[in-house]
Amino acid sequence: MSKLRFALVPLVFAVASSCAQADDAVEKAVDYRQGVMNVYAYNATSMGDMVKGKTKFDAAAFARYAKDLAAAAQLDVLAGFPEDSINDDSDASDTIWLDWVKFQDKHKALQEQSAKLADVASEGDESAMKEQFGKTAKTCKGCHDDFRN
C-alpha cells in the first residue's frame, strides 16, 4: 500500500498540474473574450449614446468608434470560446457550443455590419450613420438574445 501510495504521488501531481493548466487556459480564454466584448461595448455604446441624443453627435468621434468596432469585430474572438469553457461562470450561454455554426454566423453578421458602419461613418452623413448603426446594433442584440445568459 505504501509503495502504491508513493507510485501514485507523481500521477496525482501530474493530473493536478494538468487540471491547473487547463483551468489557466480556460481563464485566459474567458478573459480574452470578455476583453473583446468590452471593446465592442465601449465603441457601440459611445455611438449609441450619440444616436439616442444622450451625448452630442460628433461625426469624427463616431467614425473613430465605428472604425474600432469594425477592427475589434475582425479579432478572432471565437478562439476565446474553447469547448472546455462551456461550464464557466461567465455570461456565455451553453447554446454557443450546442449551436456553434449559428454562433459563427452571428459573429460574421457583426463583422459585415460593423465594416459597413465604418465605411458609412467615414463619409460623414449623419442620418446614414444612424441608420447603419441601428443595423449593427441589431447584430449585437441578436447574438446576446441567443447566446448570453
Place this chain on the structure above:
Amino acid sequence: MSKLRFALVPLVFAVASSCAQADDAVEKAVDYRQGVMNVYAYNATSMGDMVKGKTKFDAAAFARYAKDLAAAAQLDVLAGFPEDSINDDSDASDTIWLDWVKFQDKHKALQEQSAKLADVASEGDESAMKEQFGKTAKTCKGCHDDFRN
C-alpha cells in the same frame, strides 16, 4: 431655511446625478482599456508560450496572434485613460497622466513593433518571428515598468 433647503434639493440631485454620470464614464473607460489589455495579453502570451517552448511552435497560429495583436494595438486605447480616471483602483499608474507624451510614445512603440511582427509572421520564418517577438514584448514590458502599478 426651509425654503433654502427646498431650493437646494434639485441642485444636490443635479450634482449627484452628474457625479454618477462621471463615475459611469470612468468605469466605462476603465473596462474598455482593461479589455484592450486583455486582448494584448491573450495574443502576446499565446506567442510567448510558443517562443519559450511551453507550447508547440505553430507558425500559422503565431501569425494569427501577431495579426490580432497588431490590430488591437491600432485601437484607440488612449481614449480609455481620461484624466479623471487618475485615481481609480485599476493598475494604471498616476505617472500616465503626469507624463502623457511618454505614455503616447510607448503606445506608438507597441504599434510599430507589433505591425512589424505581423509582417514578419506572415512570412513564416520561425527564427525571425521569435526575434521580432522579443522586440515587441520589450515594448509591453517597457510600458508596464513605467506605467503599471
